[in-house]
Amino acid sequence: MTDRARAFAGRPTAASPTTVRPAALSADGLTLGYGSRTVLQDITFDIQSGTWTAIVGPNGSGKSTLLRALAGLATPRAGTIALRGRPLGQWSRRERARELAWLAQDSGTTNLTAAEVVGLGRFAHSGWLSSRKAEDDAAMRRAMLATGSLPWAARRVTTLSGGERQRVLLARVLAVEAPVLLLDEPTTHLDPPHQQDIARILRDQAHGCGVCVVSAIHDLSLALTADRLIVLGTAGLIGHGTVKEALNGDWLSTAFRTHVDIVELAGVYLWRPALAGATSSSTETP
Amino acid sequence: MSAAHPDLAVLQDGPLPIDQGSRVFYWLAACVATTALLTGASLVVGTSSFETSLGWLFAPDAQSAVILWQIRLPRTVGAWSAGALLGLAGAIAQGLFRNPLAEPYLLGTASGAALGVTLCLLGADASIGALAWTAKLGVTGAACIGACAAIALTILLSRGVLQTANLLLSGIVVAFLLSAVTSLLLLAKPDLWRSMQSFLLGSTGFLSWNGAALLGIVLGICVLPSILLSRGLDALSLGEDTAQSLGLSLPMLRLTLLAVLSLATAAAVGQVGIVGFVGLVAPHLVRETITVNHRQLLIGAALCGGALLQAADLVSRWIIHPAELPVGAVTAVVGGIYLVVLLWRRSRHD
Amino acid sequence: MSSSIGNRRRGQGFIAALLSFGLALAAHASIVRDDLGRDVRFAEPPRRIITLLPSITETVCALGACDRLVATDRYSDWPVAVRALPKAGGLDDAQVELIVSLKPDLVILSRSQRITDRLADLGIASFALETDRYSDIEHNIDVLGQILGTSERAAELNDSIAARVRAIGDAARAARAGEGPRVYFEVDRAPYAAGPTSFIGELLARVGARNIVTADLGAFPKLNPEYVVRYEPDVIFVSATDAPSLAERPGWDKLRAVKEHRFCSFPPEIRDTLVRPGPRVADGMQAIADCLARVAP
Numbered sequence: 033m034t035d036r037a038r039a040f041a042g043r044p045t046a047a048s049p050t051t052v053r054p055a056a057l058s059a060d061g062l063t064l065g066y067g068s069r070t071v072l073q074d075i076t077f078d079i080q081s082g083t084w085t086a087i088v089g090p091n092g093s094g095k096s097t098l099l100r101a102l103a104g105l106a107t108p109r110a111g112t113i114a115l116r117g118r119p120l121g122q123w124s125r126r127e128r129a130r131e132l133a134w135l136a137q138d139s140g141t142t143n144l145t146a147a148e149v150v151g152l153g154r155f156a157h158s159g160w161l162s163s164r165k166a167e168d169d170a171a172m173r174r175a176m177l178a179t180g181s182l183p184w185a186a187r188r189v190t191t192l193s194g195g196e197r198q199r200v201l202l203a204r205v206l207a208v209e210a211p212v213l214l215l216d217e218p219t220t221h222l223d224p225p226h227q228q229d230i231a232r233i234l235r236d237q238a239h240g241c242g243v244c245v246v247s248a249i250h251d252l253s254l255a256l257t258a259d260r261l262i263v264l265g266t267a268g269l270i271g272h273g274t275v276k277e278a279l280n281g282d283w284l285s286t287a288f289r290t291h292v293d294i295v296e297l298a299g300v301y302l303w304r305p306a307l308a309g310a311t312s313s314s315t316e317t318p
Numbered sequence: 319m320s321a322a323h324p325d326l327a328v329l330q331d332g333p334l335p336i337d338q339g340s341r342v343f344y345w346l347a348a349c350v351a352t353t354a355l356l357t358g359a360s361l362v363v364g365t366s367s368f369e370t371s372l373g374w375l376f377a378p379d380a381q382s383a384v385i386l387w388q389i390r391l392p393r394t395v396g397a398w399s400a401g402a403l404l405g406l407a408g409a410i411a412q413g414l415f416r417n418p419l420a421e422p423y424l425l426g427t428a429s430g431a432a433l434g435v436t437l438c439l440l441g442a443d444a445s446i447g448a449l450a451w452t453a454k455l456g457v458t459g460a461a462c463i464g465a466c467a468a469i470a471l472t473i474l475l476s477r478g479v480l481q482t483a484n485l486l487l488s489g490i491v492v493a494f495l496l497s498a499v500t501s502l503l504l505l506a507k508p509d510l511w512r513s514m515q516s517f518l519l520g521s522t523g524f525l526s527w528n529g530a531a532l533l534g535i536v537l538g539i540c541v542l543p544s545i546l547l548s549r550g551l552d553a554l555s556l557g558e559d560t561a562q563s564l565g566l567s568l569p570m571l572r573l574t575l576l577a578v579l580s581l582a583t584a585a586a587v588g589q590v591g592i593v594g595f596v597g598l599v600a601p602h603l604v605r606e607t608i609t610v611n612h613r614q615l616l617i618g619a620a621l622c623g624g625a626l627l628q629a630a631d632l633v634s635r636w637i638i639h640p641a642e643l644p645v646g647a648v649t650a651v652v653g654g655i656y657l658v659v660l661l662w663r664r665s666r667h668d
Numbered sequence: 669m670s671s672s673i674g675n676r677r678r679g680q681g682f683i684a685a686l687l688s689f690g691l692a693l694a695a696h697a698s699i700v701r702d703d704l705g706r707d708v709r710f711a712e713p714p715r716r717i718i719t720l721l722p723s724i725t726e727t728v729c730a731l732g733a734c735d736r737l738v739a740t741d742r743y744s745d746w747p748v749a750v751r752a753l754p755k756a757g758g759l760d761d762a763q764v765e766l767i768v769s770l771k772p773d774l775v776i777l778s779r780s781q782r783i784t785d786r787l788a789d790l791g792i793a794s795f796a797l798e799t800d801r802y803s804d805i806e807h808n809i810d811v812l813g814q815i816l817g818t819s820e821r822a823a824e825l826n827d828s829i830a831a832r833v834r835a836i837g838d839a840a841r842a843a844r845a846g847e848g849p850r851v852y853f854e855v856d857r858a859p860y861a862a863g864p865t866s867f868i869g870e871l872l873a874r875v876g877a878r879n880i881v882t883a884d885l886g887a888f889p890k891l892n893p894e895y896v897v898r899y900e901p902d903v904i905f906v907s908a909t910d911a912p913s914l915a916e917r918p919g920w921d922k923l924r925a926v927k928e929h930r931f932c933s934f935p936p937e938i939r940d941t942l943v944r945p946g947p948r949v950a951d952g953m954q955a956i957a958d959c960l961a962r963v964a965p
Binding site: 100103104105125126128129130132133134135136138139140141142143144145148149152153155156160201204208 | 416546547549550552553554555556557559560562563564565566567605610611
C-alpha cells in the first residue's frame with residue numbers, strides 16, 4: 033500500500049503518525065438529472081475509504097448518473113459533492129485526476145495496444161509527454177498483473193475478446209493508483225471466474241490498500257459481496273448502509289418493486305431467483 | 319487471481335514487452351527513402367525526355383539549370399510539404415472526431431477556399447482598383463482566407479467546439495452553402511469556369527521556392543503542437559468521459575488541434591488548390607501497415623501524405639507530357655482505387 | 669365552235685401560268701445540308717431567324733439580313749444593333765419557351781447543342797453549323813448565303829475577307845526578315861495554351877508566327893509551365909489581368925519575353941474576334957499582326 037493511499041485513508045504514515053479521517057467522498061443534498069428528467073432528488077451520504085460500496089438499482093434509477101457526478105463528469109442540479117472534505121469544484125483538474133480513477137461503462141474503439149491503454153492511466157501523473165519513468169512502468173506492471181492482462185500487453189485492443197478488453201481497461205484504472213476508484217459496471221463481458229477475480233481485486237484494493245471503491249454492479253450476488261450498498265430505486269435513494277442493513281430493511285425489494293429473495297450460504301449472500309409465481313411486473317409484494 | 323497464466327513467471331522481470339519501436343522505425347525509414355527516390359525522379363521527369371534530363375544534371379546550361387532547380391525541385395519539395403500538411407491534418411481530423419472517414423476538408427475548408435478564389439477572380443475582372451487588391455492578395459491568399467473564413471463560420475454555427483457532432487454537421491452545412499454561392503457566382507460569369515476548374519482539381523504547376531518555403535514553415539509550426547497533444551488524442555480514443563477523468567482538458571485539446579487543422583489545410587489549399595484523398599488515405603495507409611499510437615500516426619501520416627502527393631505530382635506531369643493532368647485528378651483515381659481495395663480486403667476478412 | 673377554241677386558249681394560258689409559277693417555285697426552293705448531316709428544305713428564305721451562336725449572328729448581319737433576326741443568344745454583341753434583341757440563353761441553356769413564343773422560321777445553332785432534338789419535336793426548323801476552324805468561316809458564309817437568298821453578297825464577302833487576310837499575311841512577311849517570331853498564346857492561367865489546330869493557332873500561323881505548342885498536343889492543351897520556359901517564346905499573348913503575375917511563376921522571370929515585357933493583350937472586342945470564327949476574322953488577324961510588329965524582337 034503506497035504512502036499516498038495511506039495518507040489519504042487517514043492511516044498513520046511515516047510523515048504523519050496521527051491523522052483525522054474525513055470521508056473520502058460525501059454528497060450533500062445532491063440532486064441529479066439529465067435533460068428535463070430529475071433522476072435523484074436531495075440525497076446525502078458518506079463513503080469512507082477502505083470500503084467497497086456497490087450501487088445497485090433497476091435500470092434508469094440513476095446509477096451511472098450518480099457515479100458520473102461523483103467523478104466530476106456531470107454537474108449536479110443542486111447540492112455538493114466533496115472529495116476528502118473539499119468540494120469537487122475546488123480541486124484542479126490534474127489533482128482530481130490523480131485522486132479519482134473512473135471506468136466508463138462502454139469504452140470507445142481504440143487502435144492502441146493493451147500496454148498503451150494501461151499506460152494512459154499514468155496520464156495524470158506523467159502528463160502530455162509520455163516519458164515513461166520507472167515509477168510509471170512499475171505501476172503499469174502491477175495493474176496488469178493484478179488483472180491478468182500482462183500476456184497480451186503488445187496486442188492491439190481491438191484484437192482482444194470482450195473479457196480480455198475489459199480486464200485491460202480495468203488495469204488502466206488500477207494504473208492510476210488513485211485513492212478513489214469509481215467503476216461503472218466493471219464486470220461487463222466477463223465470465224464468472226473473471227468476475228470473481230474482479231471482485232477479489234476490488235476487495236483487495238479496498239481492504240488491503242485502503243482505496244475507496246465505488247462501483248455500479250448489475251449482478252446482485254456480486255454486489256452483495258461488497259461492504260456497503262447504495263440502493264437506488266425509481267423513486268430515488270432507497271437507502272445506504274452496510275449490506276446487512278440493506279437486507280434487514282429489504283431495500284432491494286423496494287428498489288426493484290418486487291420481492292427479491294436473498295439467502296445466506298456459508299457467509300455469502302446470494303440472490304435466489306423465483307422461477308414460479310407472479311412476474312415482476314405485478315405490483316404485489318408478498 | 320486465476321492460476322492459468324503459464325507465462326506469468328517469465329514476465330516478472332525485464333521491460334514491458336510493448337516496444338515495437340523497430341517496426342515503426344523501419345516503416346518511417348521506408349517513407350524517407352521513398353521520398354528521396356521520388357525527389358530524384360521528379361528532377362528527370364517533365365517536358366524533356368529521361369536522357370535529356372540526365373544530361374542536364376551533369377552538364378547544365380543556364381536554361382536547364384532554371385528548369386531543374388527553379389521549377390522541378392521546388393515543385394516536388396512543395397508538393398511533399400503540401401502532402402505532409404494534408405496527411406497531418408487528416409490524421410488529426412480522424413483522431414479528433416474519432417471517425418476513420420474524417421478528412422481535412424470536413425469543416426468546409428474546400429468550399430470556402432473555392433469561394434475565395436472565385437471572388438478573387440471576379441474582382442480581378444471587375445475594376446482596376448479591385449485588380450490591384452486581388453493582384454496583391456493573389457489566388458493563394460484568397461484561398462487561404464476563404465478556407466479560414468469557412469472554418470470560423472463552422473465553429474460559429476456549431477456554437478463552440480465542445481460538441482463534435484455539431485461541428486461535423488455545421489461543417490457539412492457550411493460546405494453546401496458556400497458551394498451554392500460559388501456556383502451562382504460562376505453562373506453569372508461562366509468564363510471563370512476554366513480557371514476555377516484548375517483550382518478545384520488541384521495543381522502543383524506553379525509551386526515556387528517561396529511557396530515551398532511557406533509550406534515548410536507552416537508544417538514546422540503545425541507539427542510541434544500536434545506531437546505534444548498526440549497523447550491527448552490517445553486518451554480521447556478511450557471515450558470523452560474517460561479522457562476527462564484522466565485530467566485531459568477537452569476544450570483546450572479541441573481548440574488547439576482545430577487551429578492546427580485549419581492552418582495546415584488552409585496553407586495547403588492556398589498553394590496547390592483542392593487536392594482530395596491525400597488527407598483521407600495517408601492515415602489509413604499508416605494504420606494498415608503498422609500498429610501506432612497517435613504520435614506515431616501523426617508523424618507517419620505526414621510522411622506518407624508527403625510521399626503520396628509527390629508521387630501524384632510526378633504522375634501528373636509524366637503521363638501526358640508535355641501536357642499535364644490536374645494533380646487532384648490523379649489523387650482521386652489513386653485514392654479511389656486504394657479505398658476500393660481496402661473495402662474488398664475487409665469484406666473478404668468478414 | 670368558237671367557244672371551244674376560246675376555251676382551249678384559256679386552258680393553255682392557265683397551264684402556262686401554272687408552269688411558270690412552278691418554275692418560279694423551283695427556282696426558290698433549295699435543299700441545304702447542315703453540319704449534322706440533315707438535309708433541310710427551304711421553300712423560301714426564312715424571314716424570322718434566331719441564332720444561338722455569336723459567330724453566326726455576326727455572319728447573318730454581315731450578309732445584310734440583320735433585320736430578319738428576332739432573337740440571339742446572350743453572348744452575341746456585334747453589331748451593336750443586336751444587343752437590343754431578346755436573348756434566348758447561352759450555349760448550353762437555350763430557352764425553349766422563349767424560342768417557341770417568337771415563332772421563328774429557322775433557328776441556327778451549333779452542332780453540339782442539346783436543344784436541337786427539342787426543337788425538332790416542337791416542329792421548329794433548325795440548322796446546325798460548326799464554327800471551330802478557319803475553313804468554317806468561308807463555308808458558313810456560303811451556306812448562309814444560300815439559305816438567306818443572298819448568295820452574291822456571300823461570295824463578295826468571302827472574296828473581301830480572303831483578300832484582306834492575304835494582304836495582312838503578305839505585309840507581315842514583308843515587314844520582317846527571316847522567320848516569324850516564336851509565340852505562346854495563353855488562353856487561361858492554368859496554363860491552357862492555344863495549339864496550332866485551334867482557330868487562334870490557325871490565325872497565328874497565317875501571320876507567320878511560330879507557335880511553340882506543337883500540333884500533337886491538341887487544340888487547347890493544359891501545359892506543364894516548364895514547357896514555356898524550355899521553348900522560350902519571343903512574344904507571349906496573355907490577358908491583361910494575368911500579365912503582371914507572369915514574372916512570379918517559377919522560372920518565367922528568366923524568360924526574355926517576360927523580362928522585356930513582350931506581351932500582347934487584347935481588349936474584349938478583339939478577343940471576341942479571335943474566338944468566334946466569323947466575318948471579323950481579318951480584324952483579329954490585323955490586331956495580332958500589329959501587336960507582333962510592335963512587340964516582337
